[in-house]
Amino acid sequence: xxxxxxxxxxxxxxxxxxxxxxxxxxxxxxxxxxxxxxxxxxxxxxxxxxxxxxxxxxxxxxxxxxxxxxxxxxxxxxxxxxxxxxxxxxxxxxxxxxxxxxxxxxxxxxxxxxxxxxxxxxxxxxxxxxxxxxxxxxxxxxxxxxxxxxxxxxxxxxxxxxxxxxxxxxxxxxxxxxxxxxxxxxxxxxxxxxxxxxxxxxxxxxxxxxxxxxxxxxxxxxxxxxxxxxxxxxxxxxxxxxxxxxxxxxxxxxxxxxxxxxxxxxxxxxxxxxxxxxxxxxxxxxxxxxxxxxxxxx
Amino acid sequence: xxxxxxxxxxxxxxxxxxxxxxxxxxxxxxxxxxxxxxxxxxxxxxxxxxxxxxxxxxxxxxxxxxxxxxxxxxxxxxxxxxxxxxxxxxxxxxxxxxxxxxxxxxxxxxxxxxxxxxxxxxxxxxxxxxxxxxxxxxxxxxxxxxxxxxxxxxxxxxxxxxxxxxxxxxxxxxxxxxxxxxxxxxxxxxxxxxxxxxxxxxxxxxxxxxxxxxxxxxxxxxxxxxxxxxxxxxxxxxxxxxxxxxxxxxxxxxxxxxxxxxxxxxxxxxxxxxxxxxxxxxxxxxxxxxxxxxxxxx
Numbered sequence: 246x247x248x249x250x251x252x253x254x255x256x257x258x259x260x261x262x263x264x265x266x267x268x269x270x271x272x273x274x275x276x277x278x279x280x281x282x283x284x285x286x287x288x289x290x291x292x293x294x295x296x297x298x299x300x301x302x303x304x305x306x307x308x309x310x311x312x313x314x315x316x317x318x319x320x321x322x323x324x325x326x327x328x329x330x331x332x333x334x335x336x337x338x339x340x341x342x343x344x345x346x347x348x349x350x351x352x353x354x355x356x357x358x359x360x361x362x363x364x365x366x367x368x369x370x371x372x373x374x375x376x377x378x379x380x381x382x383x384x385x386x387x388x389x390x391x392x393x394x395x396x397x398x399x400x401x402x403x404x405x406x407x408x409x410x411x412x413x414x415x416x417x418x419x420x421x422x423x424x425x426x427x428x429x430x431x432x433x434x435x436x437x438x439x440x441x442x443x444x445x446x447x448x449x450x451x452x453x454x455x456x457x458x459x460x461x462x463x464x465x466x467x468x469x470x471x472x473x474x475x476x477x478x479x480x481x482x483x484x485x486x487x488x489x490x491x492x493x494x495x496x497x498x499x500x501x502x503x504x505x506x507x508x509x510x511x512x513x514x515x516x517x518x519x520x521x522x523x524x525x526x527x528x529x530x531x532x533x534x535x536x537x538x539x540x541x542x543x
Numbered sequence: 544x545x546x547x548x549x550x551x552x553x554x555x556x557x558x559x560x561x562x563x564x565x566x567x568x569x570x571x572x573x574x575x576x577x578x579x580x581x582x583x584x585x586x587x588x589x590x591x592x593x594x595x596x597x598x599x600x601x602x603x604x605x606x607x608x609x610x611x612x613x614x615x616x617x618x619x620x621x622x623x624x625x626x627x628x629x630x631x632x633x634x635x636x637x638x639x640x641x642x643x644x645x646x647x648x649x650x651x652x653x654x655x656x657x658x659x660x661x662x663x664x665x666x667x668x669x670x671x672x673x674x675x676x677x678x679x680x681x682x683x684x685x686x687x688x689x690x691x692x693x694x695x696x697x698x699x700x701x702x703x704x705x706x707x708x709x710x711x712x713x714x715x716x717x718x719x720x721x722x723x724x725x726x727x728x729x730x731x732x733x734x735x736x737x738x739x740x741x742x743x744x745x746x747x748x749x750x751x752x753x754x755x756x757x758x759x760x761x762x763x764x765x766x767x768x769x770x771x772x773x774x775x776x777x778x779x780x781x782x783x784x785x786x787x788x789x790x791x792x793x794x795x796x797x798x799x800x801x802x803x804x805x806x807x808x809x810x811x812x813x814x815x816x817x818x819x820x821x822x823x824x825x826x827x828x829x830x831x832x833x834x835x836x837x838x839x840x841x
Contacts, residue, residue, distance in 0.1 A: 367759050371823075372836040382838065387757060422752065429746045431760030434739060438761075440800055441735055442819040444793045448727045454720065457822055459685060460831040462665050462729030463736075466764055469837055472823035475816035482804050482812065492801050495742045496794065502738055503790050506780050514780065518773035521740040524755055525669075525770035533758040534839065538670040539767055540680065541832065 246410065247272040249308040252295075253323060254315030255279040255288050257369060258340050260378030262312055265411035267293040268380040276305055279375075287375045301326035310407065313339040317480040320347065324354045333358040336400045340366055342427065342477075344391050344420035346484040360400045363391035365423065366413055367431075371472040381412065385532075388413035391420050428487035433495065435478060436488065438470035461541055544708065545570040547606040550593075551621060552613030553577040553586050555667065556638050558676030560610055563709035565591040566678040574603055585673045599624035608705070611637040615778040618645065622652045631656040634698045638664055640725065640775070642689050642718035644782040658698045661689035663721065664711055665729075669770040679710065683830075686711035689718050726785035731793065733776060734786065736768035759839055 250272040252259050259279075266272050275295040279285055285297060298304060301323070305311075311331070313323060320339065327337065337359060341347055344363050351361045367387040370377065388408040390401070405415050418426075445464055449456050460468065482488060505513045529536045548570040550557050557577075564570050573593040577583055583595055596602060599621070603609075609629070611621060618637070625635065635657060639645055642661050649659050665685040668675065686706040688699070703713050716724075743762055747754050758766065780786060803811045827834045 367757060368838070369760075370836045370838045377836055379838070386759060425750055426752055426754040426757055427760060429743050429750075430754055430757045430762045433742070434761035434765055436800065437735060437739055437765075437797075439816060439819050440793065440797050441732060442822045443796050443800075443815060444731070444789070445727050446818070446822055447792060447796065448789070452723055452727075454724055456724045456728055457825050458829045458831065459665060459724055459728045460826045460829075461684065462667075462725060463732030463768060464728045465826055465832045466768060467732055467735075468819070468823045468826045469832065470761060470764060471819035475813055475820075478816055479809065479812050483807055483809075489801060489805065491742070491746070492797060494745060495738065496797060498741050498745065499735075499738050499790060499794060502734065502741075503787060507787065509781055511777065511781075514777050515773055517741065518737060518776055520744065521737050521766070521769035522773075524740045524744055525766045527755050528758045528763055528766045531756045531758075533756065534763045534767065538668045538675055540666070540668045540677070 246407065247309040249274045249276065249305070249310075251276040251278065251305050251308045251311045253278045253301075253311065253313045254319070255284060255375055256314065257373050257375070257377050258366070258382075259312070259314035260288060260291065260375035261368075261380065261382035262314065262340075262411070263288070263293050263295060264291055264378055264380035265383060267291070269410050271407065271410055272310075276308065284375050291375070291378075301330050303330060306330060307332050309336065310403075311335065311337040313337065313341075316476045317341045317343070317347065317484060318476070320350055321354065324350070327359065328354070328356040331356075331359055335359050336403065337361040338364045338404055340364055342431065342481045343485040344423045345486075348391070348393070348420050360397050362393075362396060362401055362404050363420070364404065364408065365389040365391075365427075366408070369473075371469050373474040373477075383408070384412035386413055388415050389418050389423055390415055391423060392417045393419070424485050425487050428485050428491050432481055432485055432488050433491040435470055435473060436482065436492070437495065438467040439478075441467045442471040465541070544705065545607040547572045547574065547603070547608075549574040549576065549603050549606045549609045551576045551599075551609065551611045552617070553582060553673055554612065555671050555673070555675050556664070556680075557610070557612035558586055558589065558673035559666075559678065559680035560612065560638075560709070561586070561591050561593060562589055562676055562678035563681065565589070567708050569705065569708055570608075574606065582673050589673070589676075599628050601628060604628060605630050605633075607634065608701075609633065609635040611635065611639075614774045615639045615641070615645065615782060616774070618648060619652065622648070625657065626652070626654040629654075629657055633657050634701065635659040636662045636702055638662055640729065640779045641783040642721045646689070646691070646718050658695050660691075660694060660699055660702050661718070662702065662706065663687040663689075663725075664706070667771075669767050671772040671775075681706070682710035684711055686713050687716050687721055688713055689721060690715045691717070722783050723785050726783050726789050730779055730783055730786050731789040733768060733771060734780065734790070735793065736765040737776075739765045740769040763839070
């Protein structure tokens with residue numbers, strides 16, 4: 246499918262792409278730019294035959310596809326180097342979790358001769374690092390490709406084909422819709438999980454009790470989500486303005502919830518609690534989770 | 544261990560106790576009081592040889608142990624009937640999730656001739672009903688027994704032994720500590736999950752987008768918790784005053800979080816996000832969850 250692919254940043258996502266490319270034989274040659282020596286020795290175990298490079302240099306002049314899978318805060322530096330190195334008409338994509346910020350950056354800084362079509366594969370975990378990567382990470386998972394005006398259709402189709410080959414269900418969306426939707430389905434849940442763990446830690450100090458040892462009743466699941474990579478999530482929280490809207494709506498709902506409890510409003514509380522089941526049924530129906538009950542992972 | 548046990552309310556928890564009693568042969572005779580006909584036909588499949596009763600009547604006069612596993616809002620009616628029926632010196636326990644309210648109720652309404660020592664097995668799921676019960680539900684899970692002044696030590700030891708026999712790790716605690724601890728490790732997480740799903744549902748209406756289909760990035764996990772039984776959770780939210788304190792602390796932390804994001808305070812945000820990992824490590828260390836990364840349940 247490709248002669249040469251360059252993966253920049255080879256952690257959980259980058260190394261899963263590397264494994265999937267190897268598995269599906271999607272490229273004759275793969276370059277990997279990864280700064281961490283520890284990671285490099287882990288990536289070597291994949292036996293992908295990739296060539297490690299230390300800097301963006303003329304060796305990668307004629308790659309067909311560049312996949313940036315670093316934290317978003319590194320994009321700006323990377324663009325400068327790609328501008329000076331890539332052949333005209335090259336294709337770049339990324340896997341970042343927010344898109345309006347990246348479009349702004351791209352429009353400001355990327356050479357007009359190069360194409361950058363943004364991707365966001367909806368896959369991941371609370372762990373980081375190439376040792377957790379998996380060739381099937383993207384299998385049957387959504388991959389959002391960002392639709393813009395004046396996009397090169399040939400490149401767009403190529404990118405679609407690439408994600409489909411490694412198992413994703415591709416959906417096209419504009420950056421505004423993307424950032425709105427994922428502020429609610431992903432960014433707010435992570436922020437809330439981080440905030441709940443902070444609240445439990447604070448309570449432990451106030452109560453002077455080792456309460457975390459009794460986490461099996463619910464806190465446990467939030468702690469998993471709140472163990473996600475802090476650099477990646479800092480970049481997301483700083484770059485999606487919709488999160489503030491999400492926090493405000495959440496806070497408004499929480500205040501109402503509190504009043505319902507304080508007023509012992511039976512009817513309103515029951516309707517609130519049972520309404521959640523509708524969302525749950527939809528999530529299972531849409532295969533975003535399995536119906537199997539969870540009694541704790543053992 | 545017992546001659547006769549009565550289980551009142553035989554859903555997920557009650558039927559798991561029934562299965563465990565049968566499995567460990569802890570009682571010669573088991574009575575089950577369950578109102579739902581549907582549930583009764585499901586309980587029959589357990590083949591526990593239990594005797595179903597329709598009301599609390601003189602047949603259960605001399606049971607050694609009564610286990611109440613109904614929603615807490617039914618306790619008051621049940622106590623009246625037990626007062627009129629049980630032999631002096633009988634032992635009652637329950638499995639409710641809040642304790643100060645139950646102690647008040649017990650002190651007000653229970654006949655002084657009868658012992659009620661409160662239990663709270665920390666086990667469960669988002670599903671309800673006897674079909675989901677499991678004889679190993681309590682295995683290696685905490686069971687809190689509430690310590691009070693003037694408790695009959697012989698009965699207390701008997702109850703401890705009972706929970707240990709069915710696999711629980713027993714811990715003694717006073718009701719105040721219990722309600723404080725579980726307001727943070729269980730009740731607040733559930734309330735927050737319900738509130739997050741409500742916020743996602745509201746956002747879906749505002750955005751007019753089918754955003755729930757993209758739930759795999761985090762919302763999914765909250766939706767599971769927020770699918771829990773609404774009657775049980777209504778009773779919990781109405782009966783633990785500490786939840787309001789929890790909501791207030793959560794809201795205060797959320798406001799600070801919002802400001803940190805709005806001010807793009809890099810250092811504070813990174814320290815907040817990485818601090819969560821400490822709680823996560825502790826939770827795994829204390830065997831409240833496994834370390835295995837979660838990429839979504841499939």
